[in-house]
Amino acid sequence: MNASSRGLDLDRIVAVLGEASVALEILGENPFKVRAYAGAARALDALDADLDTLIAEKRLTDIKGIGKGLAEKIVDLRRDGADPEIDLLMRRVPSGIFEMLAIPGFGPKKAKAVWEKLGVTTVGELEYACNENRLIELPGFGEKTQEKILVGIRALARYAGRRLRARAADEAARLLAFVESHPSVVRAAVAGSFRRGLETVKDIDLVASSADPTAVMAAFVKADGVEEVIGAGSTKASVRLASGLQADLRVVGDDEFPHTLHHFTGSKAHNIELRSYAKKKGFALNEYALTRGDETIRVADERELYATLGLAYIPPELREGHGEIAVAARGGRPWSDLIAPADITGIFHCHTVASDGKNTLEEMAAACRDRGWAYLGVSDHSRAASYAGGLSIDELARQGEEADRVMERFPGLTIYKGIESDILPDGSLDYPDDVLDKLDFVIASVHSGFVADEKKMTDRIVTAVKNPFTTMLGHLTGRLLLTREGYPVNVPKIIEACAEHRVAIELNANPHRLDLDWRHLRAAVDAGVVIAVNPDAHRIAGLDHVAEGVMAARKGGLAPRHVLNAWAPAAVAQWLKGKR
Numbered sequence: 001m002n003a004s005s006r007g008l009d010l011d012r013i014v015a016v017l018g019e020a021s022v023a024l025e026i027l028g029e030n031p032f033k034v035r036a037y038a039g040a041a042r043a044l045d046a047l048d049a050d051l052d053t054l055i056a057e058k059r060l061t062d063i064k065g066i067g068k069g070l071a072e073k074i075v076d077l078r079r080d081g082a083d084p085e086i087d088l089l090m091r092r093v094p095s096g097i098f099e100m101l102a103i104p105g106f107g108p109k110k111a112k113a114v115w116e117k118l119g120v121t122t123v124g125e126l127e128y129a130c131n132e133n134r135l136i137e138l139p140g141f142g143e144k145t146q147e148k149i150l151v152g153i154r155a156l157a158r159y160a161g162r163r164l165r166a167r168a169a170d171e172a173a174r175l176l177a178f179v180e181s182h183p184s185v186v187r188a189a190v191a192g193s194f195r196r197g198l199e200t201v202k203d204i205d206l207v208a209s210s211a212d213p214t215a216v217m218a219a220f221v222k223a224d225g226v227e228e229v230i231g232a233g234s235t236k237a238s239v240r241l242a243s244g245l246q247a248d249l250r251v252v253g254d255d256e257f258p259h260t261l262h263h264f265t266g267s268k269a270h271n272i273e274l275r276s277y278a279k280k281k282g283f284a285l286n287e288y289a290l291t292r293g294d295e296t297i298r299v300a301d302e303r304e305l306y307a308t309l310g311l312a313y314i315p316p317e318l319r320e321g322h323g324e325i326a327v328a329a330r331g332g333r334p335w336s337d338l339i340a341p342a343d344i345t346g347i348f349h350c351h352t353v354a355s356d357g358k359n360t361l362e363e364m365a366a367a368c369r370d371r372g373w374a375y376l377g378v379s380d381h382s383r384a385a386s387y388a389g390g391l392s393i394d395e396l397a398r399q400g401e402e403a404d405r406v407m408e409r410f411p412g413l414t415i416y417k418g419i420e421s422d423i424l425p426d427g428s429l430d431y432p433d434d435v436l437d438k439l440d441f442v443i444a445s446v447h448s449g450f451v452a453d454e455k456k457m458t459d460r461i462v463t464a465v466k467n468p469f470t471t472m473l474g475h476l477t478g479r480l481l482l483t484r485e486g487y488p489v490n491v492p493k494i495i496e497a498c499a500e501h502r503v504a505i506e507l508n509a510n511p512h513r514l515d516l517d518w519r520h521l522r523a524a525v526d527a528g529v530v531i532a533v534n535p536d537a538h539r540i541a542g543l544d545h546v547a548e549g550v551m552a553a554r555k556g557g558l559a560p561r562h563v564l565n566a567w568a569p570a571a572v573a574q575w576l577k578g579k580r
Ligand code: DGT
Pocket: 191, 192, 193, 194, 198, 200, 201, 202, 203, 205, 263, 264, 265, 266, 267, 268, 271, 272
C-alpha cells in the first residue's frame, strides 16, 4: 500500500499511539487498554521490517503487542493521517496537559491529579498553583515535588516565545552591569519593551555608547550566560542566553546615544508618530540624530530631545502610541507626577498560613514594617475556597484576635482585618453580613465557576460590587499572562458600577496577573474609581511584587492620588471607614 500524502510516517505514528496511551491513563480508562497502546508504540518503534509491506500483506498483527484493533488504527494513521477513535479520545484531554508532561518527573498520574483536583490544564496554571502551594496538599505530592516541578517548568520556559517582564529582570540587570563595566563604555541602558515596563517581553534590548564599539561587542558575546551568538557586527550583536532569552546590544558614539536609546525604547507606534510630529515641526528624526535642514541638533539626553521638539518629557512607560504625544504637545499633563514604588504607604491583599500562604501574620507584619509601610491589610481566602484552605467563621474570628496581638508587637503598623471573599456564582459574598460587618475591608474575587458568557459574568461581578460590604474588586478578569485569557467581562460596565458604589479596583501586582490591565486604568480613574496596587502576597517575597504593580500603574498614567495605598495612612483609614 502507498500512504496518501496525509499519511503519517512511522515516527509520528509511534508518537500518536504514545500520546493516546497517556490520554487513556489520564482519563482513567482500563489499564489494559493503556498498556496495549503503549506496547504498540514501543513495538512499532523497534520495528525493523518495512511498515508499508506489513500493511500490504496484512501482517501487522504478527508483531508482538499489536492486536486486530490497533492494527486497524495503525492503517488509518498511515493512510489518512488520523484515526476517528483516537481523535475523539485526544479531544477529551486539554492540549496543555500534554505540554505539562514535558516537565521532568511529571507523568500522567501527576497530570491527572492536578487536572482533577485543581482544575489545572496548562503549564502556566501549574506554575501558578505551585507558587500558591496548592500542590503540597495533593496525595502523592509534597513540598519537594512541588519545588522540583517549579524547577522543571523554568527549564521548559527557556525556549518559549515571550516571557514575563519580571522573569527577564535579573538578566537585564546583569547584562547592563556587564556592559557598563566595559572600560570604553560611556553610557548604557536597557531599552525596548523592558524599559517601557510592558508586562511581557520578547527579548532584552541594550544600548551603549563607546568610542570603541568593536571592543564592546567582542566582550559582550563572551559575557557570562551567553550560550549562542546569533549575530555580531560592528555596532550590533545578538546573543541567546542560557535562559533561552535573546539579548541585542547596539553600540554607538556618545553623541548618538540619546537618539539610539530613544529609538530602541520604542514603541514602534510611538516612534512613527514622533517622527511625523517632528517632520511637521521642520525636523527630521532617526535612530542616530535629530536634524533641521543641514543642521544636526545635539541633545544631551531624551529629555532634551522631547524639549527640542516642543514636547513635555514622556516617560518610557507611556510611549505606546496611545495618544501621549498629543497630550504632550497640548502642554497637557507633565508626567513627572507618575507613581513610584517609594510612594506606597502600605498594602492590602496578603495571605498567611491561615489559608494558603507560606508565612504567619506576624512574619508578614514584620516584613511590611521592614519595608517602611504603615499598614498591612490581611485577606486570606474565604470558606468557599476549600482548595486554598479558606477560613471558617471561627478561624476568621481567631485571625482577628491574632491581628490585635501582632499589632501590639509592631507599634506604628496598622493591621487591617480583611478577607478575600470568593464571589459566589450568584454574585453574593461568602459570609453572612454580621461576619463581614466586623471586618475592615473585603476584597471580592472570582476564583471558580468561570463562565464563558460575558453578560452572566459581568452581572455576577456587578452584584458583588453593589454589596455594601465589598471594599475592592480582586483581579478583575482572572487572566494569567501567557497562559490563560481572562473570562469575558464588560470592563467599562464594571468600572461604572465601581464608581457608583465607591468600590476600589485592584491592580493585582503578581507578575502573572497584572490585572486589571494597565490599558483600562485610565478609564477607571477618569470615572473616579480608586485603584489599589495589591501584591496578593502568599509569602514574604511576594510583597515585593508591588513594584511590578507600580510599573503597570505608571503605564496606566497613574499618580499617587489615584492609588489608595499611596495615600497618607490617615487618608486610607478614613476612606475605609467611609465605606462602612
Ligand atoms: P518586544 O521585543 O516584542 O517585547 O517589544 P519591543 O518594543 O522591545 O520591540 P523590538 O525588540 O522588536 O524593537 C525595539 C524597539 O525598536 C521598538 O520598540 C521600536 C524600535 N523599532 C523596531 N522596529 C521598528 C520599526 O520598524 N520602525 C520604528 N520606527 N521603530 C522600530
